[in-house]
Amino acid sequence: MKIDKRGWLLLVGILVMLSSPHSQAFWGNENKIKTAVFLSPKFVLGPGSVENRFYYNIDFPKGHIALKSFNAEVIDEAGNPVPLHETYLHHWAVARYFLRKGVEVLNINDRKKLNSSDYISARNSGICQVDSDVVQYFGLGSETRKTATHVPDPYGIEVGNPAEIPDGFEEKWLLNVHAIDTRGVEDKMGCTECRCDLYNVTEDEYGRPLRPDYKGGFLCCYDHAQCRVKQGFESVRRNLYLRYTVKWVDMDTSVVPAKIYILDITDGWKRSSNSTGVNSEHSCKVEYEIEPCRATELADNGCIDTRRISLDMPFGGYVIYGVAHQHAGGSGSALYREDGQLLCSSIPTYGDGEEAGNEAGYIVGMTTCYPQPGTVKISKGETLILESNYSSIRHHTGVMGLFYILVADELPKPMNTFYTLVQSQTQDSIILLTILWAGVALMGVVTVIAVAIHYKLKRQAVEHVGLPKMEAKSKPGCCNPVKKSGPVSMDHVLLALRETKEERDLRIRSLFNFFDAANAGFLDYAQIEKGLSALQIPAEYKYANDLLKVCDANRDGRVEYYEFKRYMDDKELELYRIFQAIDVEHNGCILPEELWDALVKAGIQIDDEELARFVEHVDKDNNGIITFEEWRDFLLLYPHEATIENIYHHWERVCLVDIGEQAVIPEGISKQVKRSKYFIAGGIAGAASRTATxxxxxxxxxxxxxxxxxxxxxxxxxxxxxxxxxxxxxxxxxxxxxxxxxxxxxxxxxxxxxxxxxxxxxxxxxxxxxxxxxxxxxxxxxxxxxxxxxxxxxxxxxxxxxxxxxxxxxxxxxxxxxxxxxxxxxxxxxxxxxxxxxxxxxxxxxxxxxxxxxxxxxxxxxxxxxxxxxxxxxxxxxxxxxxxxxxxxxxxxxxxxxxxxxxxxxxxxxxxxxxxxxxxxKVVPAASITYMVYEAMKKSLELD
The missing domain is CATH 1.50.40.10 (Mitochondrial carrier domain)
Incomplete structure (x- = not known):
């Protein structure tokens, strides 16, 4: 099958145009996303042990940037992900701070020794009080591997802005990792929920007694705490790391800043007359306890613990992203307006296997919401309802109900007049889209026709099926009746072509030499195939193997000139006989009505449209009749018997090129008795093509x-x-x-x-x-x-x-x-x-x-x-x-x-x-496979 290189260059040009930044206003943000993967400092865990440490001055992207996503997971020294049923990732969090230049902080002890004037916490924009534990820019837990954290374009979380960094300070980042090794412990879920009895803890890590009603939480599974391990269980301590991935873009005018707000279901906020902004009234405890339900509750609500809290928003803007953080037992969280309108929901996904990212019984992902920009707007002072749901079939301790939302103060500015048109015509967008794509389709048609005209002009010096131009003595369009009686012989052929024997021999020798480009003196399969390709004969017209067989009289795998000459003699005589049989008026040319009669007699029903296309395909000079020269040029290299039925099927190649989008209507078989077989052949070819691609x-x-x-x-x-x-x-x-x-x-x-x-x-x-x-x-x-x-x-x-x-x-x-x-x-x-x-x-x-x-x-x-x-x-x-x-x-x-x-x-x-x-x-392999299988099926179904 000939593939037009210039056509493909045209397609490449379209792709280049689509991907090139001709106008940032039109194409959108061309700011490239950058990615960096970092490792936390090493931490060592043995069976039942806990890591809950703060790492200061961690590796993090530098400069004035816009953060696009965070991801993290626990890995071993070989870089393999560690499953949750071995090391449970209770949570990880990253936070930003400003440190006075020349001051060094490596751990929490260094941090406590600092003067308060040397360290400034650059917390998120949430409403929890300043001294709460909810200061992180982002963080998740066991669900981190399968939770989308990407900030949609053109938004980003702006950091590193020189204008925000106090004089004499540097921007730094800290990482908190809370991981629990549950290998060999008595109760895996109990250890992950930090139940105090499993840790044998009655005091917090600072030696302060715990409340008698405090059953569990992070106060009991602090750094270096130990959960009870089954008697006799032994295992090695392991070196582990938190591998965290950060994606960002350089901050520029194309990025719309978005702020991080973290809402907490445990917020003990109460409205007061002068309550505005972030203040001490928003006391976020972060964790809470789920008491087991009673039998009556199981029948009433399926044992679901639902907590709701009303929060007055001291900020306003457009919500562009939201995700909840819950622990095992969680069944989802949501954010509503006071009237009950759902703004954003986040539902947990639980694993059902053993491998990392699909651990049975653990939350391995949280769904996220990406509202259509501009559709979810929060007004300053508006009251929102935060809801957190947990299963209460069993007792849960230390669970969380956080909800992260990204809020942009404003929407991006319109990029061009087209955007303005779309925005202002939302109600009529169906009409707009129809007009738009109709225009695109028209451009496609114009492009195809332009390419067609280019090649039509180029082909004026080439025969209809690609044979080299042969000198004809008859004027185009003139019939050349042969007035010679007797059986058909080569003399009749010479008269019909107005050639002498020498001229004909020279023509055949020239054709042989055309195939024998290497001057080998013979033709083999490769030369014939190459010659047919050089003649630009489509793949469905190529019969290289059959042509070799019919020419190779002595079956030695090669065609000498005398064998080629004998084939030409026999073929031209054969073609002249059938030409004469169709030309019932014996005027030296085939008229459309004569061809119609011959096809009908052969059992082929064809309508006027198909007949016209058949004639036009053979008729090189487009004068409405077929001369013997045109007839010969069309069929000379066709190696099969030249019956009228075979000739018709040689012309009629059903085009079922299937690229997997839509079935193409088969043309040219509408009235044939073998139509069902063509459907079978086309169906199998389409199936093979779709499977291959x-x-x-x-x-x-x-x-x-x-x-x-x-x-x-x-x-x-x-x-x-x-x-x-x-x-x-x-x-x-x-x-x-x-x-x-x-x-x-x-x-x-x-x-x-x-x-x-x-x-x-x-x-x-x-x-x-x-x-x-x-x-x-x-x-x-x-x-x-x-x-x-x-x-x-x-x-x-x-x-x-x-x-x-x-x-x-x-x-x-x-x-x-x-x-x-x-x-x-x-x-x-x-x-x-x-x-x-x-x-x-x-x-x-x-x-x-x-x-x-x-x-x-x-x-x-x-x-x-x-x-x-x-x-x-x-x-x-x-x-x-x-x-x-x-x-x-x-x-x-x-x-x-x-x-x-x-x-x-x-x-x-x-x-x-x-x-x-x-x-x-898909297009070229689909077409190639379709034709290959289709041709094979046609032979199997005896359609050739």
Whole structure:
């Protein structure tokens, strides 16, 4: 299959344009995210021991920056993640402080010895009192491995601002790590909840007696405390580290600062007449106790301990991120307005395995909320309700109910007039999007036609199927009847071509030399294959192996000139005989009606449109008739028997190039008795193609749903880590199952609509034109897409939902959950943008393909498909995001316009092209595999 290099250069140019920072205002923030991985100082833990230490002046990014995310986990000396059932990460936290230059602080003891004027705590912006324990910028616990902490673009947590650092001071960072080694302990959960009886503790680490009612908490599992270990259990002490990862960007005008506010369910705040700002009235105790429920409560509320607290906000702004921190037993936390409107919720995920990140019985992740910017605004002085829920089936000590929110004082300034238009026309965004993508599709069509014109001009000196131009004595368009009687002989052929024997010998020798580029004196398979490629004969017309077999009379694997000459003699005689049989008027040319009669006699039913395309494909000078020279040039290198049926099928190559998005309507077989066999061949070819390119499809979908900065390598690593190699084929079964019904529905709908359009034009079997094909193809695609859309949605959910314990979700359970939790309408989420993409996609694929006819078959078959896919790709991203997100999630998209606005606002235009690269990579292998399998199936089904 010939791949047009200039077409691909055009696509590369589009990709470069999309990725280049021509205008920061248009493309969004080009500030590159930087990543650094650090290790805490070493800490040593043995069975039952505790580490709860503060490390000062830790490694941390320097300069005036905007923090984008924090992540952390406990690892051993080999760098391997340590599972929670061995070392429980109670919590980790990072905090900022300012230290006078020349003063050194390495540990908490150094900190206590300092003068108060040498150390300034740069706490978060929360409302807990200054001397509380909630001073960190960020921190989590056991859930840290699977909790998203990314700050959405264009926001960031500003630090290192020289204007905020007092004169004579430096900005520093400290790290608090609270880890408990639970190997061999009597009660793992009891140790992780810091139950005082398991630690044999009655005093805190400073020797102060504990309250009699204090059953457990961090006062009992302080640094170097020891939880009871089973008698006789022995194990080595281990060197461990906290590996923490920080991502940031350089602070500039494109970054909108966001502040960290930490709310605490234990806040003992009470409103007073002069209560404003951060003050001593907000006493945050951080931890609390869950008493076990009674039997009556189990029946009433399922034994759920629900704590609620009302908090007056001394600040205002826009919430852009939220996440809760809970301990084992937690069932979720939420933030509401006074009227009950949910602002943000965070639900824990519990593990069910043994490996790190999926430990059974432990919270291994917390869901996060990313509200659409501008939709969740807190007013200064507004009262919010914080809620924290825990299971109270059993007693819990030392649990927490913190809620982190990021709040921006203002929204980003409009980037351009287009943004302003989108923002001001939210109610009419569907119309706006339709106009926008129609324009994009039109640009794609214009681009394809421009490339077509370029190559049409280039090919004026080349034969229709790529054979070198042969001198013909007859004028173009003139018939050349042969007035010689008797059986068909070479003399008839010479007369029909107006060649002498010497001229013909020279022509055949020239053709042989063309294939024998190495001057070897013979032809082998490689030379024939190379020659056919040089002639720019499409892959579906290549018969290199068959041509070698039919020419190689002595079966020695090579073709001498005399063998090649004999084949040419036999072939031209064969072609002349059938030419004469079709030319019933014996006027030296084949008229369309003569070709029609011959096809009908051979059992091939063909309509006027298909007949016209057949004639035009053979008719080089486009005068409406076929001369013997044109007939010969079209079939000379066709090695099979030249029956009218074989000749027709040589021309008719059903184009089922399947790149996994939409089935392409098979043209040219609409009235044939072998139609079902073509569907079988096409279906199997499509299935093979989709399976072979399934890894690229999975990668594309994974990238499409990423709302943060996404790149290919991390996505590949994530898939491999979660599911292994088999993960790349997740959802492929449904993708393959879609082929047959989608193709059948689309084909029959197209045939029906084509006839209806033809009738409305007054010509039942006439050419409906490019516009008619666009309407028929687009409408047929919409019908087929609507019919199989639930399968497409389930496939997307299957490809994007997280693995549970290294196992992919079960198809049946996933489908049932969608039906039960979201209702039947959920199976059609994203259908609108999908249908909007049908017209330009099918229009480019059908109208351009059909209008350019053999030209697009020869040159830009794959490229036009790639261009079509590129033009409608933003709609595909919108569709995929709607499909992938459950309706029940707190930050669920409200519709197509919501996806468009949020994507454009947070990710810029490039957000609409995430996953485009693997999508384009599918085109060529998909086309190649489809043709290869399709040709093999045609031979198996005796369609050749």
């Amino acid at each position: 399934a890894p690229l499809d999975r990668l594309k979908v994974v990238l499409q749903v990423q709302t943060t900065r996404a790149s290919i390598l991390p996505a590949v690593k994530k898939i491999l880590k979660e599911d292994g190699l088999i993960g790349f084929f997740r959802g492929n079964g449904l993708n393959v199952v879609k082929v047959a019904p989608e193709s059948a529905i689309k084909f029959y709908a197209y045939e029906l609509l084509k006839n209806i359009i033809g009738d409305s034009m007054g010509e039942k079997k006439g050419d409906i034109g490019a516009a008619g094909r666009l309407v028929a193809g687009g409408a047929a695609g919409a019908v087929a897409q609507s019919a199989i859309y639930p399968l497409d949605l389930v496939k997307t959910r299957l490809q994007t939902c997280a693995s549970e314990g290294g196992r992919a979700p079960k198809l049946g359970k996933l489908t049932k959950d969608i039906w039960v939790q979201e209702g039947p309408r959920a199976f059609y989420k994203g259908l609108t943008p999908s249908l909007l993409g049908i017209i330009p996609y099918a229009g480019i694929d059908l109208a351009v393909y059909e209008t350019l006819k053999d030209f697009s078959r020869t040159y830009i078959l794959e490229d036009s498909g790639a261009l079509g896919a590129t033009c409608v790709y933003p709609l595909q991203v919108i569709r995929t995001r709607l499909q992938a997100q459950p309706s029940t999630s707190a930050d669920a998209y409200k519709g197509m316009s919501d996806v468009f606005w949020r994507t454009f606002r947070n990710e810029g235009c490039r957000g609409f092209y995430k996953g485009l690269f693997p999508n384009l990579l």
